[in-house]
Amino acid sequence: xxxxxxxxxxxxxxLKLFCRDGYRATGIDTLLAxxxxxxxxxxxxxxxxxxxxxxxxxxxxxxxxxxxxKRVEAATDDPxxxxxxxxxxxxxxxxSDTFRGCAFINAAVEYPELxxxxxxxxxxxKRLVALFFERLAAVAGAREPAELxxxxxxLKEGAIVxxxxxxxxxxxxxxxxxxxxxxxxxxxxxxxxxxxxxxPPAT
Amino acid sequence: xxxxxxxxxxxxxxLKLFCRDGYRATGIDTLLAxxxxxxxxxxxxxxxxxxxxxxxxxxxxxxxxxxxxKRVEAATDDPxxxxxxxxxxxxxxxxSDTFRGCAFINAAVEYPELxxxxxxxxxxxKRLVALFFERLAAVAGAREPAELxxxxxxLKEGAIVxxxxxxxxxxxxxxxxxxxxxxxxxxxxxxxxxxxxxxPPAT
DNA sequence: AATAGAATAGACAAGTCTGTATATCAATAA
DNA sequence: TTATTGATATACAGACTTGTCTATTCTATT
Numbered sequence: 114x115x116x117x118x119x120x121x122x123x124x125x126x127x128l129k130l131f132c133r134d135g136y137r138a139t140g141i142d143t144l145l146a147x148x149x150x151x152x153x154x155x156x157x158x159x160x161x162x163x164x165x166x167x168x169x170x171x172x173x174x175x176x177x178x179x180x181x182x183k184r185v186e187a188a189t190d191d192p193x194x195x196x197x198x199x200x201x202x203x204x205x206x207x208x209s210d211t212f213r214g215c216a217f218i219n220a221a222v223e224y225p226e227l228x229x230x231x232x233x234x235x236x237x238x239k240r241l242v243a244l245f246f247e248r249l250a251a252v253a254g255a256r257e258p259a260e261l262x263x264x265x266x267x268l269k270e271g272a273i274v275x276x277x278x279x280x281x282x283x284x285x286x287x288x289x290x291x292x293x294x295x296x297x298x299x300x301x302x303x304x305x306x307x308x309x310x311x312x313p314p315a316t
Numbered sequence: 317x318x319x320x321x322x323x324x325x326x327x328x329x330x331l332k333l334f335c336r337d338g339y340r341a342t343g344i345d346t347l348l349a350x351x352x353x354x355x356x357x358x359x360x361x362x363x364x365x366x367x368x369x370x371x372x373x374x375x376x377x378x379x380x381x382x383x384x385x386k387r388v389e390a391a392t393d394d395p396x397x398x399x400x401x402x403x404x405x406x407x408x409x410x411x412s413d414t415f416r417g418c419a420f421i422n423a424a425v426e427y428p429e430l431x432x433x434x435x436x437x438x439x440x441x442k443r444l445v446a447l448f449f450e451r452l453a454a455v456a457g458a459r460e461p462a463e464l465x466x467x468x469x470x471l472k473e474g475a476i477v478x479x480x481x482x483x484x485x486x487x488x489x490x491x492x493x494x495x496x497x498x499x500x501x502x503x504x505x506x507x508x509x510x511x512x513x514x515x516p517p518a519t
Numbered sequence: 520a521a522t523a524g525a526a527t528a529g530a531c532a533a534g535t536c537t538g539t540a541t542a543t544c545a546a547t548a549a
Numbered sequence: 550t551t552a553t554t555g556a557t558a559t560a561c562a563g564a565c566t567t568g569t570c571t572a573t574t575c576t577a578t579t
Contacts, residue, residue, distance in 0.1 A: 119526080133427060137340045138564065151527050151570085161568065213428050221481040222425040223338060225416050236482045263331065264494040267474030267487065274473045278424040279439045291467040294501045295494055322556080343536060354557050355538085365537065 121159050121164035127303055128169040132213050136166055136223045136231075166220070166231055170295050182245060192253035193300060196265065199246070203269060204285035207276040218270070229303045235272045242266070254300055262300040268292055323361050333370040335416050339426045339434075340494050369423070369434055376419045377441045385448060395456035399468065399499055402409055402449070403492035410479040410488050417480035421473070445469070456471060457503055464502040471495055 124147035129140045136276055141162055145152055159165045188198035206212060213219075215241075217235035224231040247262035255261045268291055272284040329351035333342045344365055361367045382403060391401035409415060416422075420438035427434040450465035450470075458464040471484055471494055475487040 123467070125459065133428070135340075137338075138426075140569085142466050152529095153570090154526060156568070158468060159527075199569085214425060218477055218481055219425050221343070222417060222422050225336070225480075227483050231483075239478070239482050260493070261494060263486075263490045264471075267478060267491050268467075269474070270477045271470030273472030274421055275442070275470060276478055277428075278421055280430050281440050283466075285468040287463070288470050290463070291470060291494075291498055293324075294498055298497045298500070309472060343537090345536085356540095356558095357556065358537070360555075 119154055122144070122171050123154065123165070124149055124156065126150075127165050127202065128173055128216070131166065131169055132173075132216050132219070133211075133307050136220060145250075163231065168235060170216060170220060170231065171237070174234075174241070177216075178238075178241060178245070181242070185249075187266050192249065193296060196249050196253055196296055197289060197292060198247075199249070199265065200272075200285050200289035203272060203288065207272065207285050208282055215270075215273050218273065220245075240268075242269075249300075249305060250281075256299060261295065264295055264299075268295075272307055322357055326353055326358065326368070326417075326503060327371050328363065328377050329353075330368050331376055331419070334369065334372055335376075335419050335422070336414075336475065339423060366413065366434065373419060373423060373434065373437050373441070377437075377444070381417075381444060381448070383443075384445070388452075394477060395452065396499060396503060399449075399452050399456055399494060400492060402452070402472070403475075403488050403495055406475060406491065407488035410475065410487055415479065418473075419474050442469075442473075445472075453502075456499075459502060464498065467498055470494055471498075 127144055130144055130147060137162065141152070141155060144225075145155060149312075155165060159168060184202045184205075185195055185198050189195055193241075217238045221232050221235040226232060227236075241265045243262055246265050247258050250258035250261040250265070267287040272288040275281050275284040329349055330342075330430065333347055333350060334450050344355070344358060348358060358365075358368060360373060386400055387405045387408075388401050391400055420441045424438040429435060430439075446465055446469045449468050450461050453461035453464040453468070466517075471491040475491040478484050478487040
């Protein structure tokens with residue numbers, strides 16, 4: 114077996130187990146047994162479990178964003194519909210039987226210190242996905258792309274967590290429904306200015 | 317020191333450390349040292365670390381829901397404004413300097429098996445909070461209280477996770493803004509039926 | 520075919536984890 | 550006052566943790 118493919122395989126196995134059982138709950142012995150690889154392969158290639166976690170998260174980031182963007186863009190060409198397609202792709206993910214929550218949310222939960230490299234990487238991933246949303250919103254002609262993207266991101270994160278905690282498979286559909294309503298007021302349609310409704314006096 | 321107050325104090329300390337550092341990351345020795353209590357106090361009173369976690373989560377559930385409901389109801393009497401006040405209370409929580417994410421989301425992440433008693437308890441908490449949302453929505457005259465509650469719940473969960481992962485303190489304000497837009501189309505106002513917009517043909 | 524680099528199994532270190540056992544001490548109640 | 554209850558400190562078991570080290574074997578390239 115080639116050098117790089119061992120490294121790769123170790124990362125893949127790590128990703129699988131970290132997602133399935135958690136980061137702290139997955140011991141390196143279990144991990145190495147599952148990967149069928151010697152302990153020194155880990156420590157020669159990565160130097161520590163933390164470094165392996167970081168490598169696994171970097172792979173997941175690349176993998177996930179590539180898949181997600183590709184699927185959204187393949188769904189439709191219409192910018193507005195792409196913002197909704199996001200939630201169809203999300204739906205597909207949440208319903209997949211290996212779904213165990215978002216690797217990055219889980220990582221941030223298990224490594225709660227904001228400055229922890231693992232937590233930082235998780236935050237960076239979320240930033241990049243939100244940026245994708247923002248670009249979509251801008252292309253779709255949103256009056257405030259950043260605001261809309263932030264709101265859609267909340268729906269996305271909410272759906273992920275709800276599916277994970279409560280096992281509610283409809284979460285992405287709920288999110289899509291809500292997103293459709295948000296788009297209606299955020300996209301510069303024919304004179305919708307009047308809909309900026311009634312924030313009650315500051316509580 | 318009385319029996320019950322020892323038990324109580326142990327639960328309080330456990331809750332604090334579990335929220336701050338995580339469940340698996342908090343060893344019982346650390347916990348007992350922090351509480352200033354002997355090991356047998358734990359095992360006589362609870363029998364296991366898992367049982368202590370469950371007790372801590374039960375306390376948190378009671379504590380949180382009591383606080384949350386009380387604050388929302390104190391904010392305003394208007395049903396519609398109460399649905400928005402939810403996000404002001406949320407804002408207050410997310411900005412508090414001890415905020416480390418939701419104890420229940422964190423628990424569900426660390427104990428990913430749906431049937432795990434800990435995970436189950438987390439899901440139950442979320443169900444109860446969503447039920448509170450649904451009652452508010454019904455009183456406010458929502459056409460589909462359950463749907464609206466589900467959508468607002470997504471915004472809430474999304475804000476919690478976003479504040480936790482990305483340290484984004486504005487998360488609750490974003491959620492409030494989005495919620496205001498959802499309310500506009502979900503509450504039976506003067507003839508707003510036309511706003512149910514344009515789901516694109518199924519992807 | 521020889522040699523260098525990398526992977527292997529397995530022992531080992533040093534520490535952590537949960538949980539149990541024991542012997543002592545303090546407070547409460549009959 | 551005595552008996553009981555429960556908390557204490559401490560030691561211990563046994564499993565698990567990450568990480569190091571060694572001695573051997575495989576493999577890839579020169």
